[in-house]
Amino acid sequence: GAGVSQSPRYKVAKRGQDVALRCDPISGHVSLFWYQQALGQGPEFLTYFQNEAQLDKSGLPSDRFFAERPEGSVSTLKIQRTQQEDSAVYLCASSLALGQNMKNIQYFGAGTRLSVL
Amino acid sequence: QKEVEQDPGPLSVPEGAIVSLNCTYSNSAFQYFMWYRQYSRKGPELLMYTYSSGNKEDGRFTAQVDKSSKYISLFIRDSQPSDSATYLCAMISGTYKYIFGTGTRLKVLA
Numbered sequence: 001g002a003g004v005s006q007s008p009r010y011k012v013a014k015r016g017q018d019v020a021l022r023c024d025p026i027s028g029h030v031s032l033f034w035y036q037q038a039l040g041q042g043p044e045f046l047t048y049f050q051n052e053a054q055l056d057k058s059g060l061p062s063d064r065f066f067a068e069r070p071e072g073s074v075s076t077l078k079i080q081r082t083q084q085e086d087s088a089v090y091l092c093a094s095s096l097a098l099g100q101n102m103k104n105i106q107y108f109g110a111g112t113r114l115s116v117l
Numbered sequence: 118q119k120e121v122e123q124d125p126g127p128l129s130v131p132e133g134a135i136v137s138l139n140c141t142y143s144n145s146a147f148q149y150f151m152w153y154r155q156y157s158r159k160g161p162e163l164l165m166y167t168y169s170s171g172n173k174e175d176g177r178f179t180a181q182v183d184k185s186s187k188y189i190s191l192f193i194r195d196s197q198p199s200d201s202a203t204y205l206c207a208m209i210s211g212t213y214k215y216i217f218g219t220g221t222r223l224k225v226l227a
Contacts, residue, residue, distance in 0.1 A: 035215075042205050042220050043205075045214050048213055093215075095213075098213050108161045
């Protein structure tokens with residue numbers, strides 16, 4: 001597709017449930033990022049992939065959060081045993097590569113709004 | 118203290134006004150500065166991208182970076198109701214990690 005696609009757009013989970021959020025990046029983009037955006041806040045970095053390798057997961061808030069990108073394209077963010085504080089919008093972004101000359105520009109999807117009841 | 122500070126607003130202006138949006142930052146290593154626009158329930162959309170200090174103009178939008186003061190600005194001329202959105206500044210830490218401000222909510226009144 002032309003842009004970054006995320007699904008589902010909305011997810012309601014009961015506390016304790018596991019959820020899986022999907023991101024389909026722009027075709028050919030090497031780098032993929034996940035962000036968490038709380039209400040009224042800017043996006044906060046969660047994790048970064050270069051192709052299938054997860055090079056930085058320093059932003060994942062706990063070991064209940066897990067991300068993968070097994071074939072270097074589609075990525076899934078999984079949250080186990082969801083808690084109310086996990087309620088947020090989860091944004092995925094992709095970029096052509098790293099470095100200069102605008103290759104590092106990140107293009108964002110519309111996000112998945114997760115509500116944990 | 119956050120690395121990037123941005124007034125959350127809301128900022129209300131009449132149609133046709135010049136809007137000034139600002140961010141300050143603490144990390145002198147930041148070299149790339151972006152402004153994103155985010156409509157309600159949508160993802161951030163890139164507006165402006167600048168490298169190091171200086172000005173950049175694109176249509177009604179002008180981005181300014183003053184690295185000596187650690188201060189960046191986005192100016193919107195002839196503001197329109199369709200400009201009503203949240204404006205996020207972002208800076209790159211290292212080679213890839215975006216650090217965002219909290220975003221400023223802008224409302225342009227018809």
